[in-house]
Amino acid sequence: MYQTINETISVLGVYARSHFVPKKFKWKEKIFPIKEITLYSDVRDGGVKKRLYSVVSGANVYRLEFNRESEKWYILEVWVE
Amino acid sequence: MSQRNGISWRFGLNKTILHVDINSYFATVLQQENPLLQNRPLGVTKGRGRTCLIATSKEAKQFGISTGMRRSEGVVLCPQLLCIPASFERCLDATKRLQKVFKTIAPSIYIYSLDEAFIDISDCRKNLYPDAKKLGKEIQNLIKKELGSWVTCNVGIAENRLLAKMASEVAPKGAVLEVTEENKDALLATTEFKDVCGVGYRLAKKLARFHVQYPYQIRFIPQEELAIVVGPFWAKELLKIAYGKETHLLNQLDRELPHMKSVGRSITGYRLHEDDAEITNILKNLCLEVIDKVRNMNLAGRQVWLGLYGRNEYWDTHETLQIPINHSSELLLWIQQLYTRWTKKFPVIKFAIRLSLLENQIQEQLLPQWQKQEVVQKALDDLNRKYGLFTIHPAAIPPKEELIFPEVTGFLGDRLYQLRDSD
Numbered sequence: 001m002y003q004t005i006n007e008t009i010s011v012l013g014v015y016a017r018s019h020f021v022p023k024k025f026k027w028k029e030k031i032f033p034i035k036e037i038t039l040y041s042d043v044r045d046g047g048v049k050k051r052l053y054s055v056v057s058g059a060n061v062y063r064l065e066f067n068r069e070s071e072k073w074y075i076l077e078v079w080v081e
Numbered sequence: 082m083s084q085r086n087g088i089s090w091r092f093g094l095n096k097t098i099l100h101v102d103i104n105s106y107f108a109t110v111l112q113q114e115n116p117l118l119q120n121r122p123l124g125v126t127k128g129r130g131r132t133c134l135i136a137t138s139k140e141a142k143q144f145g146i147s148t149g150m151r152r153s154e155g156v157v158l159c160p161q162l163l164c165i166p167a168s169f170e171r172c173l174d175a176t177k178r179l180q181k182v183f184k185t186i187a188p189s190i191y192i193y194s195l196d197e198a199f200i201d202i203s204d205c206r207k208n209l210y211p212d213a214k215k216l217g218k219e220i221q222n223l224i225k226k227e228l229g230s231w232v233t234c235n236v237g238i239a240e241n242r243l244l245a246k247m248a249s250e251v252a253p254k255g256a257v258l259e260v261t262e263e264n265k266d267a268l269l270a271t272t273e274f275k276d277v278c279g280v281g282y283r284l285a286k287k288l289a290r291f292h293v294q295y296p297y298q299i300r301f302i303p304q305e306e307l308a309i310v311v312g313p314f315w316a317k318e319l320l321k322i323a324y325g326k327e328t329h330l331l332n333q334l335d336r337e338l339p340h341m342k343s344v345g346r347s348i349t350g351y352r353l354h355e356d357d358a359e360i361t362n363i364l365k366n367l368c369l370e371v372i373d374k375v376r377n378m379n380l381a382g383r384q385v386w387l388g389l390y391g392r393n394e395y396w397d398t399h400e401t402l403q404i405p406i407n408h409s410s411e412l413l414l415w416i417q418q419l420y421t422r423w424t425k426k427f428p429v430i431k432f433a434i435r436l437s438l439l440e441n442q443i444q445e446q447l448l449p450q451w452q453k454q455e456v457v458q459k460a461l462d463d464l465n466r467k468y469g470l471f472t473i474h475p476a477a478i479p480p481k482e483e484l485i486f487p488e489v490t491g492f493l494g495d496r497l498y499q500l501r502d503s504d
Contacts, residue, residue, distance in 0.1 A: 001165070039114045039229055041174040047466030052171065054114035061115045069467070079115055 002063070002077040011064070011073045022053060025064065027075050032057040052076070096203040097213055100237040100245035101183070101220060104254050106196030107136035107167045107491075110175055113229040122146065124155050124164040127488075130351055135167060135491070139254060169489040172196075173499060175228055180500065182223050186216070191334055192500060194492045199242050199334075213238045217257030241327040242334070243278060244268070250276040265325050270297035277322055279330040287311060288319075299323035341497050343382070343437030344374045348485055353392065353428035360389075360429055364416050365478050366485045367434045369471060372409040373487075374498055375436060376462060381405035382436035385412065387419040390431035397433075398422050405440055408454045409461070409475060412436060 013022040024033045036056040043050050049068040054061065061079040066072075103109060107125040112118045122141035124134040132152045144159035155162045176195050183190040189201035200220075202210050210216040217236035224234055237248030239260035251272050252258035260268055273294055274285040291310065293299065299307065300323045308316035318328050346367045354360050364387070375382060383405045388397035398419050406412060416434060445455065464473045471484050478484065489499060 036116075038116060039110070039171075039175075041168075041171040042177075043170045043174060046468070046470035046472070048469050056116060061117055063114075079117055081117070 001080060003080045004077055005075050007075055009064070009073050009075045011066075020066075022055065022064065025057075025062075025073070025075070032062070096201065096240050097206045097210075098239060098242050098245040099200040099202060099213065099217060099220070100193075100239075100242065100249045101179075101198050101200065101224075101234050102237070102246075102249040103179075103196040103224070103232060103234045105136060105138050105142070107172060108138035108141070109232050110168070110172050110228075111165055112138060113231040114171075116231075118163065118165070119231060122159050122162045124150075124152060124162050125167045126152065126164055128166045131166070134164070173489045176493075177500065178227050179224065182220075182227050185223075186220065192493065192496055193246075193334075195489065196491070197246075199245065214257050214259050217259075221255070221257070239325075241325070242331045243322065243327050244325050246278045247272050247276060260325075266297060269323065269325055270295050272296065279318070279328050280322070284311065284315065296322045296325075338497060340378060340380055340439060340441065341495065342439055343384075343435050344371050344380075344439065344495070344498070345386070345433060345435030345437075346370050346487075347388070347431060347433035349431045350429070353430050355426075355428045360432070361417065361420060362477075362479050363432050363485070364420065364434060365413055365475070367432060368412045368416055369409055369474055369478060370485070370487050371434060371436050372407060372412055372458075373462075373465070373470065374495070375407050375439065376458070378498060378501070379442050380439040381407035381442045383438040383440070384436070385415040385419060386433075386435040386437065387416055388431075388433040388435075389423065389427075389429045390433070391427040391429055394427040396423055396425070396427075401438070404446070405438075405442070406436070407442060408458045410454055410457070413475065413477065 007027065010026040011022045012024050013020050015021070021037070022034055024031055034055045034057050038054045038056060038061070041052045043052060051066045051068065053064045055064060062075060063077040065074040065076050067074070108123045111123065111125065120140060121138070122144055123138035124141055124146060125136040126133065127135055134146065134148060134150050134152060134155055136148055137146045141155070141159065141162060146155040146158050146162065152164050172195055176192065179198065180190065180192055183198055183200050187200050187202045187205055189204070191199045193199055202213065202216065206213065217238060220236055221234055224232055233255040235249040235252045235254065236257040237245040237250070237252060237260070238257070239245040239248055244260045244265065247268060248258040248260050251268070274280045274288060274296065277296060287310065288294070293302070296319070299319045304316055304320065307319060311319065321328055348363070348367065350363070354363070384399055384401045386397065386399040388395070400415060400419060406415070446452070461473050465471060470486065493499060
């Protein structure tokens with residue numbers, strides 16, 4: 001089941017073919033390298049655009065959010081068996 | 082008639098329609114997002130705490146778990162069944178991305194539901210896609226490239242939408258099936274009515290009582306006898322289906338609607354509600370969503386409808402107004418008024434409201450009271466647009482964390498609204 005976290009994080013990534021590709025994120029002073037972006041989705045909250053990334057880091061799956069209005073990154077959820 | 086690449090062509094007459102159906106969409110998207118869910122039996126519910134399975138993964142289907150079952154029934158068939166809430170907004174985004182992919186194939190496409198689309202390649206088949214089956218395979222690869230390798234789809238190819246959809250329904254998962262003159266009758270003789278677009282559960286059941294299970298059988302039933310059983314409309318429609326011709330329902334897709342005719346919202350509660358305050362709060366919440374949609378499309382409506390459903394009871398009422406409305410304060414007031422008409426009360430499980438007779442809001446009204454309301458509503462719209470939906474809402478509505486937020490339905494009844502940015 002997904003465990004809700006909803007905390008701000010720092011993200012490091014690269015721009016490739018006019019897209020930002022997150023490569024690693026820092027959460028609770030720990031760095032998580034992103035092995036794979038399994039899916040991204042553009043969603044809206046009213047007029048606020050957000051991009052959600054489902055990513056694999058180590059053996060876990062996380063959902064990250066980039067708020068395009070505030071330009072902040074969040075870790076939303078982590079998959080916990 | 083000429084022969085080319087093994088395909089018969091009657092220039093200008095033959096249509097070629099592709100129907101793309103993503104396999105187990107809601108479950109597949111969740112599995113694509115999370116590789117730890119792949120190859121596992123998965124049930125998808127509408128939200129946390131819900132028990133009805135609105136979709137199941139390919140693996141769950143192998144255990145006989147199907148859409149519409151309760152979670153508890155699924156667990157009996159497969160104890161390791163995992164149930165996860167659907168993400169409608171992420172699925173809608175995936176559909177929008179698919180729409181873009183389909184538009185690169187042909188200009189004439191129709192998103193039929195969240196996970197289905199028709200692509201009409203009639204005009205470009207001759208020059209671009211002489212081999213439609215090859216195109217079907219290409220589409221499957223394009224979808225994998227866009228959404229991920231776990232996402233598979235069926236592609237049905239035929240001369241019309243009815244047969245194309247039928248073909249993709251009965252094809253094995255991840256297959257491309259083309260309906261030709263040679264296999265058309267076989268398809269009509271082996272596809273059960275439940276897999277025929279437009280034939281509902283009740284009609285299929287009614288026909289089954291007379292041992293009619295396949296469209297082909299209809300050819301041998303006299304029209305008059307059929308009309309007695311299913312009525313004159315369905316007698317005609319069933320005959321069309323029996324010969325693989327497009328039905329009225331699918332022909333309706335060609336109508337171009339300038340805008341939505343009505344915007345409604347319903348929700349089923351987690352429990353029965355008897356408290357007036359609770360019921361009206363839920364209705365007010367639904368009003369906000371309806372008004373947000375209506376205003377986003379620059380429309381206003383003249384008919385307000387309210388429906389309440391109990392365990393076995395149902396009540397509804399409506400009011401047709403002289404002046405169209407599109408302010409939340411106006412709709413809230415009307416819903417409140419309609420609610421007072423409800424006298425024979427019963428515990429409510431499902432709540433529904435609708436604003437219909439929608440028309441374009443082309444002219445502002447001159448009444449000072451209306452103008453004041455418009456100023457307030459515009460301020461609300463701006464703030465909610467900037468800081469997120471329902472950030473600011475009337476005090477009569479519960480706090481934001483208890484609010485009911487918009488949902489996308491699988492059949493995409495509000496496609497004109499949901500896909501408005503992607504056109």
